[in-house]
Amino acid sequence: MSSGGTEGLFAKKTLEITDDVLLSYKNQGGFDLLGRTVDQIRTTEQVNAAMSTCCDLSLDGLIIIGGVTSNSDAAQLAETFATHNCKTKVIGVPVTLSGDLKNQFVETTVGFDTVCKVNSQLISNICLDAVSAGKYYYFVRLMGGKASHVAFECALQSHPNMVILGEEVALSKLTLMEITNKICEGVEARAAQGKYHGVLLIPEGLIESIPEMYALIQEINNLHSNNVPEDEIPSQLSPWAAALFKFLPPFIRRELVLHQESDNSAQLSQIDTEQLLAHLVEAEMNKRTKEGNYYKGRKFSSVCHFFGSQARGSLPSNFDCNYAYVLGHICVQIVAKGLNGYMATVTNLKDSINKWRCAAVPLTAMMSVRRHLRGPGAVPIGRPVIHPSPIDLKAESYGVLREKASSFLLDDFYRTPGGIQFEGSGADTKPITLTIEGQDYLGDIEILQDYLEKVRIILKPGCSREILKAAISSMASVNDVLKVMSAPLNAELPLYHFS
Amino acid sequence: MSSGGTEGLFAKKTLEITDDVLLSYKNQGGFDLLGRTVDQIRTTEQVNAAMSTCCDLSLDGLIIIGGVTSNSDAAQLAETFATHNCKTKVIGVPVTLSGDLKNQFVETTVGFDTVCKVNSQLISNICLDAVSAGKYYYFVRLMGGKASHVAFECALQSHPNMVILGEEVALSKLTLMEITNKICEGVEARAAQGKYHGVLLIPEGLIESIPEMYALIQEINNLHSNNVPEDEIPSQLSPWAAALFKFLPPFIRRELVLHQESDNSAQLSQIDTEQLLAHLVEAEMNKRTKEGNYYKGRKFSSVCHFFGSQARGSLPSNFDCNYAYVLGHICVQIVAKGLNGYMATVTNLKDSINKWRCAAVPLTAMMSVRRHLRGPGAVPIGRPVIHPSPIDLKAESYGVLREKASSFLLDDFYRTPGGIQFEGSGADTKPITLTIEGQDYLGDIEILQDYLEKVRIILKPGCSREILKAAISSMASVNDVLKVMSAPLNAELPLYHFS
Numbered sequence: 002m003s004s005g006g007t008e009g010l011f012a013k014k015t016l017e018i019t020d021d022v023l024l025s026y027k028n029q030g031g032f033d034l035l036g037r038t039v040d041q042i043r044t045t046e047q048v049n050a051a052m053s054t055c056c057d058l059s060l061d062g063l064i065i066i067g068g069v070t071s072n073s074d075a076a077q078l079a080e081t082f083a084t085h086n087c088k089t090k091v092i093g094v095p096v097t098l099s100g101d102l103k104n105q106f107v108e109t110t111v112g113f114d115t116v117c118k119v120n121s122q123l124i125s126n127i128c129l130d131a132v133s134a135g136k137y138y139y140f141v142r143l144m145g146g147k148a149s150h151v152a153f154e155c156a157l158q159s160h161p162n163m164v165i166l167g168e169e170v171a172l173s174k175l176t177l178m179e180i181t182n183k184i185c186e187g188v189e190a191r192a193a194q195g196k197y198h199g200v201l202l203i204p205e206g207l208i209e210s211i212p213e214m215y216a217l218i219q220e221i222n223n224l225h226s227n228n229v230p231e232d233e234i235p236s237q238l239s240p241w242a243a244a245l246f247k248f249l250p251p252f253i254r255r256e257l258v259l260h261q262e263s264d265n266s267a268q269l270s271q272i273d274t275e276q277l278l279a280h281l282v283e284a285e286m287n288k289r290t291k292e293g294n295y296y297k298g299r300k301f302s303s304v305c306h307f308f309g310s311q312a313r314g315s316l317p318s319n320f321d322c323n324y325a326y327v328l329g330h331i332c333v334q335i336v337a338k339g340l341n342g343y344m345a346t347v348t349n350l351k352d353s354i355n356k357w358r359c360a361a362v363p364l365t366a367m368m369s370v371r372r373h374l375r376g377p378g379a380v381p382i383g384r385p386v387i388h389p390s391p392i393d394l395k396a397e398s399y400g401v402l403r404e405k406a407s408s409f410l411l412d413d414f415y416r417t418p419g420g421i422q423f424e425g426s427g428a429d430t431k432p433i434t435l436t437i438e439g440q441d442y443l444g445d446i447e448i449l450q451d452y453l454e455k456v457r458i459i460l461k462p463g464c465s466r467e468i469l470k471a472a473i474s475s476m477a478s479v480n481d482v483l484k485v486m487s488a489p490l491n492a493e494l495p496l497y498h499f500s
Numbered sequence: 501m502s503s504g505g506t507e508g509l510f511a512k513k514t515l516e517i518t519d520d521v522l523l524s525y526k527n528q529g530g531f532d533l534l535g536r537t538v539d540q541i542r543t544t545e546q547v548n549a550a551m552s553t554c555c556d557l558s559l560d561g562l563i564i565i566g567g568v569t570s571n572s573d574a575a576q577l578a579e580t581f582a583t584h585n586c587k588t589k590v591i592g593v594p595v596t597l598s599g600d601l602k603n604q605f606v607e608t609t610v611g612f613d614t615v616c617k618v619n620s621q622l623i624s625n626i627c628l629d630a631v632s633a634g635k636y637y638y639f640v641r642l643m644g645g646k647a648s649h650v651a652f653e654c655a656l657q658s659h660p661n662m663v664i665l666g667e668e669v670a671l672s673k674l675t676l677m678e679i680t681n682k683i684c685e686g687v688e689a690r691a692a693q694g695k696y697h698g699v700l701l702i703p704e705g706l707i708e709s710i711p712e713m714y715a716l717i718q719e720i721n722n723l724h725s726n727n728v729p730e731d732e733i734p735s736q737l738s739p740w741a742a743a744l745f746k747f748l749p750p751f752i753r754r755e756l757v758l759h760q761e762s763d764n765s766a767q768l769s770q771i772d773t774e775q776l777l778a779h780l781v782e783a784e785m786n787k788r789t790k791e792g793n794y795y796k797g798r799k800f801s802s803v804c805h806f807f808g809s810q811a812r813g814s815l816p817s818n819f820d821c822n823y824a825y826v827l828g829h830i831c832v833q834i835v836a837k838g839l840n841g842y843m844a845t846v847t848n849l850k851d852s853i854n855k856w857r858c859a860a861v862p863l864t865a866m867m868s869v870r871r872h873l874r875g876p877g878a879v880p881i882g883r884p885v886i887h888p889s890p891i892d893l894k895a896e897s898y899g900v901l902r903e904k905a906s907s908f909l910l911d912d913f914y915r916t917p918g919g920i921q922f923e924g925s926g927a928d929t930k931p932i933t934l935t936i937e938g939q940d941y942l943g944d945i946e947i948l949q950d951y952l953e954k955v956r957i958i959l960k961p962g963c964s965r966e967i968l969k970a971a972i973s974s975m976a977s978v979n980d981v982l983k984v985m986s987a988p989l990n991a992e993l994p995l996y997h998f999s
Contacts, residue, residue, distance in 0.1 A: 030625070038634070119625070127810055129812075426923075
């Protein structure tokens with residue numbers, strides 16, 4: 002195996018993994034055994050370097066562990082390796098704290114449970130501190146990429162007073178001031194009950210979900226791509242973006258023009274959205290206090306936190322350990338079968354381990370090209386990739402959160418899960434979203450196959466004409482319905498095949 | 501019992517604690533059952549309000565839970581209550597996360613173990629993240645007041661690369677630039693081994709241990725006391741302090757002139773010392789890189805963290821729960837015996853619970869007046885209080901840390917304690933400093949009493965003249981030695997007696 006992360010792979014730095022080597026890393030977090038360097042294998046140079054390493058060592062398989070980006074890269078590698086008759090099979094494994102690699106085959110990713118548990122532990126500590134002192138609002142930003150899965154799961158685990166999901170903001174197209182006002186209304190409602198403290202969760206991706214902020218960040222990214230120096234960016238913004246930029250407090254301005262991450266998005270973790278919101282809410286609350294119309298409470302005080310890497314290197318939860326071991330075993334099977342460009346997956350995770358369903362799924366089944374509509378005759382542009390999945394606002398788990406939202410806001414119904422337990426009660430809990438959603442895609446397919454089989458058996462030669470007619474009519478109708486439902490929505494277009 | 505913290509006590513807001521009420525708070529962290537408001541009972545008004553509440557309710561006892569400040573207040577209350585024939589007995593209980601209420605009677609405080617465990621968990625997560633990515637230096641500041649007990653214990657638990665104790669800095673009178681250079685030397689030593697990451701612990705009190713910063717903070721505090729508005733403070737500093745102030749980055753300047761805490765110190769938790777040091781180290785490393793004399797490594801990058809309230813409201817460790825239950829039982833005994841102005845204490849905590857020694861210690865035994873030497877004929881000024889105890893740099897546990905310092909710096913010998921466990925292995929661990937120091941003051945006094953008793957028995961009438969002569973000579977010598985050793989060091993002066 003390569004050591005030194007992807008750079009080690011390119012440079013053919015190897016490390017034989019023996020039981021002895023593994024011993025001191027088993028059930029530990031982090032990526033320090035093989036290292037972690039650049040989180041992509043994408044340029045022709047990188048791909049060729051990886052291929053030459055794999056061919057020279059005549060590896061049977063190359064296992065790529067990561068989220069949407071790494072697994073998209075894995076698919077590209079698989080394609081290239083196959084084209085060049087490199088015998089190494091490329092396998093992807095769903096591992097990312099952000100939980101945004103999620104689809105019918107992937108119910109959750111390794112690491113998500115651990116990170117949500119550690120964050121929930123810390124959030125609940127802060128909730129207890131908040132209610133003890135009774136005088137501060139805590140604005141807690143959580144690492145987790147563009148989607149808000151981490152904040153969502155943590156809200157269900159710790160019951161903070163408020164959580165603002167990026168997906169809600171994007172759906173309702175809330176502006177920065179609308180979000181600020183929403184928080185202020187919460188503060189006022191609590192003050193009406195004599196409560197001057199609270200805890201608010203903010204996903205790190207929120208900033209990009211706010212329409213005007215997204216537009217501003219896009220403009221800045223474009224200027225970056227055109228190699229405009231950081232200090233000239235403000236003067237080259239469009240008038241509209243420049244006005245917004247000027248409205249923002251200086252520390253946010255500075256952070257926005259920082260150099261971008263490798264995946265071409267703003268450096269989300271570097272933007273102190275929690276401080277921006279605390280700043281805006283404080284200004285608005287001071288204004289309302291002064292006007293004295295509806296808020297006559299104490300002076301609003303806030304404390305900001307960002308929970309980033311302190312959750313990431315944690316000892317993994319039992320669930321994550323078990324999930325990762327099973328995925329590892331699946332990888333061995335995939336390589337043994339000689340499959341290329343597949344992802345190891347486990348479904349029915351909500352059930353006990355002996356009911357988990359193992360599978361190998363072609364990476365292409367999760368990939369699509371975002372069709373960018375530009376006037377009539379729209380054409381798909383860009384590479385096919387696995388896109389991060391946002392929170393499904395129609396899912397049952399989101400309904401649970403909405404239902405409890407007003408109680409969370411007002412009742413200080415804080416929940417205290419404590420640290421990750423390895424033995425005793427609570428040691429085997431799973432993400433709440435996972436257990437609520439009760440998805441079992443492959444199980445459901447089996448159920449459908451059973452129905453089809455039953456219909457086939459009932460309708461063997463010898464059945465009555467009436468039953469046959471009824472069946473044909475019913476099945477024709479089912480086909481029509483499914484045809485309509487399966488027609489492309491003009492939004493995404495599956496593509497890409499391995500040779 | 502009073503609810504609403506000290507303000508509830510003053511306002512006679514009561515809450516009867518029944519088993520039912522306690523049920524949902526047992527073994528939980530935080531102060532949300534009785535609340536926490538102003539952390540002092542000191543002004544005549546406050547003391548009188550507390551007394552009138554206690555008298556009106558004819559309480560048998562008032563239990564004050566807290567650190568050095570609260571227990572000093574408890575002693576004052578006890579004195580006042582006794583003077584005014586208020587029958588309520590005032591009892592102190594040593595509870596504070598900072599661990600700086602520490603003396604021959606108090607081996608550790610309730611909360612210290614929990615906070616150190618949660619912090620160590622997070623530090624070790626960061627260590628794993630640091631070694632995985634291999635490109636960032638993490639500057640982690642830990643809440644814990646003026647003394648560095650929390651940082652010290654966490655260093656022993658998590659083995660970070662560096663820790664800078666306020667007590668070391670104060671002893672060696674290290675300047676800000678000397679500390680910066682010390683860190684830079686560590687960074688260079690690691691770079692020489694190809695390591696470009698690291699984790700550094702900084703106690704929040706460090707800033708006040710740096711001589712020139714202390715002087716600056718004192719000047720600012722004096723200006724505050726004279727009601728100089730915040731924006732005029734910079735212009736009224738002495739030339740020397742003004743020069744230092746100007747040298748500091750703007751964010752630190754802003755934080756330094758912030759309004760102070762109730763105990764008249766700078767708002768330690770508001771000063772981002774970790775960012776100050778990261779800023780200075782980065783500037784110095786850039787300079788050294790440019791000069792290229794001895795550092796030719798990669799660009800230095802830092803990430804800053806402050807671990808404050810996220811550790812404070814945690815579910816308490818088994819040790820803290822047990823310790824607190826025992827202290828509670830002692831309080832009941834103290835009140836039943838009618839003792840006033842005592843603290844509940846437990847010693848020999850390092851041993852199993854059945855060997856713990858319970859006691860009631862007069863608060864005065866822990867109090868002293870700091871003698872401020874001002875020329876000849878120095879007089880003690882100020883009130884007698886319990887002073888925070890710094891880390892004892894001559895203690896065995898500090899020796900252990902020093903011995904491992906160079907291995908910590910270079911070997912990435914990170915330790916991963918994980919979250920607080922409530923069952924299974926590791927659930928009953930105690931603070932490492934507590935177990936190393938092996939102090940048992942009351943036990944040692946018993947051993948001495950045993951020796952004295954043995955001598956007394958040997959030397960009953962009937963013993964030989966020679967033995968008696970030898971004994972007298974030996975005891976005279978012992979007395980002389982002890983007389984010299986017990987002479988006051990002109991530093992502290994025990995005072996204060998309850999009527």
